[in-house]
Amino acid sequence: IFSLPADNAAASSAVPQVSMPSQEEIVAYAQAHPTDLVSYAGSGLPLNGYTISYRINPRTSSPFIAGALSDEELTGALNTVKTIRYIAGISDDVYLSDEYNSLAQASSLVNYVNNKLTHTPSAPSGMDSSLASAGIEGSKKSNIAWTSWQNNSLKWTIIHGWMDDSDKNNISVLGHRRWILNPSMGMTGFGSVTGSRGTYNAMYAHDKSNPGGSDAVVCWPSQNMPLSYFGNDAPWSISIDGQVSEDDVIVSLVRGRDSKIWTFSKYYSDGDFYVNNQNYGQPGCIIFRPADLGEYKDGDRFYVRVYGLSEEMAYEVNFFDLEGYYAPEPPVILSVKLNSVDKPRIVWSDSLGADSYSLYRKVRGGSWKLIAEGLDDRIYEDDSAGKGIRYYYQVTASRKVNGTLYESDPSDYKYITVPLAQARITSAKSTARGTNYIKWNSVSKATGYKVYRRTAGSSSWTLIKTTSNCYYKDTKKTSGRKYEYKIRAYRTYNSYTTYGEYSAVKTVKTR
Numbered sequence: 001i002f003s004l005p006a007d008n009a010a011a012s013s014a015v016p017q018v019s020m021p022s023q024e025e026i027v028a029y030a031q032a033h034p035t036d037l038v039s040y041a042g043s044g045l046p047l048n049g050y051t052i053s054y055r056i057n058p059r060t061s062s063p064f065i066a067g068a069l070s071d072e073e074l075t076g077a078l079n080t081v082k083t084i085r086y087i088a089g090i091s092d093d094v095y096l097s098d099e100y101n102s103l104a105q106a107s108s109l110v111n112y113v114n115n116k117l118t119h120t121p122s123a124p125s126g127m128d129s130s131l132a133s134a135g136i137e138g139s140k141k142s143n144i145a146w147t148s149w150q151n152n153s154l155k156w157t158i159i160h161g162w163m164d165d166s167d168k169n170n171i172s173v174l175g176h177r178r179w180i181l182n183p184s185m186g187m188t189g190f191g192s193v194t195g196s197r198g199t200y201n202a203m204y205a206h207d208k209s210n211p212g213g214s215d216a217v218v219c220w221p222s223q224n225m226p227l228s229y230f231g232n233d234a235p236w237s238i239s240i241d242g243q244v245s246e247d248d249v250i251v252s253l254v255r256g257r258d259s260k261i262w263t264f265s266k267y268y269s270d271g272d273f274y275v276n277n278q279n280y281g282q283p284g285c286i287i288f289r290p291a292d293l294g295e296y297k298d299g300d301r302f303y304v305r306v307y308g309l310s311e312e313m314a315y316e317v318n319f320f321d322l323e324g325y326y327a328p329e330p331p332v333i334l335s336v337k338l339n340s341v342d343k344p345r346i347v348w349s350d351s352l353g354a355d356s357y358s359l360y361r362k363v364r365g366g367s368w369k370l371i372a373e374g375l376d377d378r379i380y381e382d383d384s385a386g387k388g389i390r391y392y393y394q395v396t397a398s399r400k401v402n403g404t405l406y407e408s409d410p411s412d413y414k415y416i417t418v419p420l421a422q423a424r425i426t427s428a429k430s431t432a433r434g435t436n437y438i439k440w441n442s443v444s445k446a447t448g449y450k451v452y453r454r455t456a457g458s459s460s461w462t463l464i465k466t467t468s469n470c471y472y473k474d475t476k477k478t479s480g481r482k483y484e485y486k487i488r489a490y491r492t493y494n495s496y497t498t499y500g501e502y503s504a505v506k507t508v509k510t511r
Helices: 023-033 072-088 098-114 129-140 153-162 176-178
Strands: 054-056 142-147 192-195 200-202 218-220 225-226 236-239 250-255 261-265 271-276 285-290 301-307 312-320 333-338 346-347 356-363 369-375 379-381 391-402 404-406 414-418 426-432 435-440 448-455 462-467 473-476 482-495 497-501 505-508
Touching: 023 072, 023 225, 072 176, 072 192, 072 218, 072 225, 098 129, 098 142, 098 192, 098 200, 129 142, 129 200, 142 153, 142 176, 153 176, 153 200, 176 236, 176 356, 200 218, 250 285, 261 271, 261 285, 333 391, 333 414, 346 391, 346 414, 391 497, 426 482, 426 505, 435 482, 435 505, 462 473
Parallel strands: 225 312
Antiparallel strands: 142 200, 192 200, 218 236, 236 285, 250 261, 250 301, 271 285, 301 312, 333 346, 346 379, 356 369, 356 391, 391 404, 391 414, 426 435, 435 473, 448 462, 448 482, 482 497, 482 505
């Protein structure tokens, strides 16, 4: 859930577009302004046990304490905003304000305690009046957000929440995005409170102190656009800093790789189309989202042309892989075999320009996990692999440029099953009239055992018992008849079952 601050009074007319950085310049900027505090899944759930770090921990019950984010958290969030603004070609001279940090943190606390995302919160019962007032003021002047999961990073909220703005309540306005892309922003602040009620984040947005900020046409996506900063369902926007007539505007969008064309207007639209003249940072925003686009790909080029403004506008958008810009080609797994002690041995090809390699593994039905990184050799023996489990392996190649590590796409996977030991029948005899007794050794990691029987001389086996014991008493057999038995162990892991080899066959003549 994302909520934006109110608009301000109308501003001036549109001026020409700002100059745009090249892809190489954006990559260099990202290297100098790291934002990777956390890795997360597409759902936003944090990976690798990430937790939000605080300089002062918030207290969400009386006596309430607003808390304060760590310098690392604040810097990561600020660098995310600065990088976005740099990509858009507007001033990145944006700094943290202690006052704004305090207001955003108080906003997050008040909304968390009230368990409600709103720009007009009530003062929580028992909260100090000055703290409550700060939370109320901060909520009025901030982009705010709530996610149901704990430890949601500000970076995720900025990129996939406020800059995306594609949900039905925000797409027609894109207020969060427009505040972040307001050329006049010079200072900001961030807050976050997380716990059993999820995560409440805030970013102070009502600042216009940037002396380098100027009226400008601001486009998102911009001319050179990292794929990771623009989702497949995100709307496009053009803020011209002036009033726009919805009756007059027509937008044409053409994709270079297949020449597909989308047209947007009030009267006909190949997707969503809106014009909003409220002053969310800048007034005059044209919003369009192409239908049936599929996905944006590295190297995609789009051509935009806008009719119906005081001057016709045309520009290109080039999508590229920021995180993989200098990444080597993915390696190829040459073989996955068992070594002499039944452990997987993975061998892969060299990748030109790679400094090191990382190995990922998953069990059948599971998710990928990093098990080794910084590998110089292209051979790895997985000593941690357990018996009776099928394992899948992928390898990536990495290269470090200007202190930033670039990782390739993963290789195609290969898999192997680590076998259980062969069961061995240690005793097979008839212990009483019509009764045969079979006993076997315990197999490491086995969930249980399957016992098979056939009458001597027949060709087909019958499963007669599945058991976790290492013995079986077979009763009511025909005296004087010979029966043959064999055993095999099995292991069930992650809802999948793996079997060991059959034991040698043992014959019993029944008393």
